[in-house]
Amino acid sequence: MIIRDAVDGDLETVRRIYNRAVAATTAIWNETIVDLDDRRRWAATRRAAWHPVLVAEIDGAVAGYGSYGDFRAFDGYRHTCEHSVYVDEGFRRRGVARALVEALEARAVAAGKHTMIAGIEAGNDASIALHAALGFVEVGRLPQVGRKFDRWLDLVFMEKIVGD
Numbered sequence: 324m325i326i327r328d329a330v331d332g333d334l335e336t337v338r339r340i341y342n343r344a345v346a347a348t349t350a351i352w353n354e355t356i357v358d359l360d361d362r363r364r365w366a367a368t369r370r371a372a373w374h375p376v377l378v379a380e381i382d383g384a385v386a387g388y389g390s391y392g393d394f395r396a397f398d399g400y401r402h403t404c405e406h407s408v409y410v411d412e413g414f415r416r417r418g419v420a421r422a423l424v425e426a427l428e429a430r431a432v433a434a435g436k437h438t439m440i441a442g443i444e445a446g447n448d449a450s451i452a453l454h455a456a457l458g459f460v461e462v463g464r465l466p467q468v469g470r471k472f473d474r475w476l477d478l479v480f481m482e483k484i485v486g487d
Contacts, residue, residue, distance in 0.1 A: 324419065326426040329366060329376040329388060336385040337378070338362040340409050349444040349476055350409065352469045374404070375430045379419045386414035389423035391431060394440050402437040402486070420453055428457075428485055437486040444469075445477035459483040 329337065338359055344351045366376050369390055379387045387410035394403040408423045431439055441459055443450045451461075459481035469476035 324422055325380045326377055326422055327380060329378045331363065333378050333385050334362045334366060335359055337388045340388060340411050343412065344409050349471055350447060352471055352476065354471065373434065375427065377423060377426055379423055381414060386411055387419040387423055389427050391427050391439070402435065403440060404431055404436050405440040405442060421457065424453070424457055432485050435486065437484065439483050439485050441481040443479045443481060445479045451479060451481070454481045457483070
C-alpha cells in the first residue's frame with residue numbers, strides 16, 4: 324500500500340467512493356451525489372488552505388482517501404483539525420483506513436496541529452473501534468443532531484492530542 328498526495332487523476336475514484344458513501348451509508352451526512360467538478364473544487368479548496376488530500380493506492384488502484392480541514396472557523400481553533408477517511412468497499416478490512424488516519428496525523432503534526440477530531444455516526448462501530456485503537460478517546464456525544472435515511476443520527480466526537 325502506498326499513501327500519497329492525491330492528484331487530479333485520482334478524483335474520479337474519490338468521487339465514486341464519496342458518492343457510494345452518500346447513497347448507502349451514514350458515514351457522510353450529505354444526501355447529494357456530486358460530479359467530478361465538485362470533487363475538483365473540493366480538492367482545490369483543501370490544497371489552497373494547506374490541508375492534505377491523500378489517497379491509499381493498492382496495486383495501482385485508489386483504495387481510499389482522506390483529508391483534514393479546519394475544525395471550526397475561528398482563530399482559537401487554528402491548532403485543531405477534523406479529519407475524514409473513506410475506503411472503497413472492495414478494499415475494506417485491509418488496513419487502508421488505519422494507514423490513512425496515521426498519515427493524516429503525521430501531516431497534522433508537521434503542520435503544527437495540536438489536536439485531531441473525528442466526528443463519527445454513533446452506530447459506526449468499526450470507525451469508533453479503529454479510532455480508539457489509534458489513541459483517540461471519546462469526548463462527547465450529540466444525540467439526534469443529524470438526519471438521513473428518514474432517521475435521526477447521533478454524533479460521537481473522538482479526540483487525539485497529537486502535538487505540543
